[in-house]
Amino acid sequence: MALLELGLQNILQTSNTTLSRRLRRLRTTPALRAMVRETELNARDFIYPLFVRHGSGRNEIRSMPGIFQLSVEEAVYEAQSAFNLGIPALMLFGIPAAKDSIGLENFSNQGIVQQAIRAIKQAIPEMIVMTDVCMCEYTDHGHCGVINTGNHPNLPQEYVLNDETLDILGKVAISHAEAGADVVAPSGMIDGMVSGIRSALDSTGFEHLPILSYSVKYASAFYGPFRDAAESPPQFGDRKTHQMDPANVREALRETALDITEGADMLMVKPALPYLDVLYRVRQAHPELPLVAYNVSGEYSMIKAAAANGWIDERKATLEALIGIKRAGADMIITYHAMDAARWLSQ
Ligand code: PBG
Secondary structure: OOHHHHHHHHHHHHHHEEEEEEOHHHHHHHHHHOOOOOOOOOOOHEEEEEEEEOOOOEEOOEEEEEEEEOOOEEEEEEHHHHHHHOOOOEEEEEOOOOEEEEHHHHHOOOOOHHHHHHHHHOOOOEEEEEEOOOOOOOOOOOOEEEOOOOOOOOOOOOOOOOOOHHHHHHHHHHHHHHOOEEEEEEEOOOOOHHHHHHHHHHHHOOOOEEEEEEEEEEEEEHHHHHHHHHHOOOOOOOOOOOOOOOOOOOHHHHHHHHHHHOOEEEEEEEOHHHHHHHHHHHHHHOOOOEEEEEEEEHHHHHHHHHHHHHOOOHHHEEEHHHHHHHOOOOOEEEEHHHHHHHHHHHH
């Protein structure tokens, strides 16, 4: 006790030091903190991913609490709720009725995504409907391209073929455009996907349709829950021959520079939280283009799981993660937290 008193006395004696720089002055009240806040999070920053499937109703994805596979009718309902909360855009993913080696439903005008685009645009014309352009949800092998079954002896068996895949991606983009999509977003990390889709769109009267390229997409373990949601796990091998190595960042600048020359209108970095340095570097390298970050399924599920266990405050952790992504340089965030975050921000 005597020791503690002595210590306190010591501290009080030294406490009249004059400090000219006190950063705490501007943190004193909520009003002062709000006034000097550098980054702001808004519902209009969010792009909300939706999974659409055939049939009726909705079923929750086991590894993504609060996220559902939706029928077209339910997708329209969800889109309306998002729009009412101020969320301006959606990213659509489809679960087809049947899968095959090249994913025929992906470019059918009766495909599930095509139906959902038409229904959403009809109900909410102002909602920006973006579509993921990739093959993995539609192929029976679960890969993002045409597979080498031996016709390319110089390439490994089961290799995801590049140029054969480009033809199909062009067809998919046209089909989404015809259904009324506002933006197409190729996500397969196939070389030339932006220029291939650009020329496919230009030759069919869709010169005006923007491309959001998944420019920098890593071969990430954080896509695990998405593959449950989209029923798209690779049936053999992995995606490392096209998606990027998590160890690389200079390569990200090469990818983005190339996408710009190919005609990308917006760039993306994916995932978000483990790659904030990449986001920052891309922002610095290309300040002139809109930059999107994809806060992926595994990032979402980690917060959900910790919150469900009572280990973390879901609301605070979510908003902190999202503002971190914006602070690092993202203009927009594709996030499964969009609805919750928009609700919290409006309170
Ligand atoms: C490919 C695609 C994937 C994701 C978005 N588009 C899966 C993959 O590359 O394996 C993952 C998104 C997420 O994890 O939330 N169509």
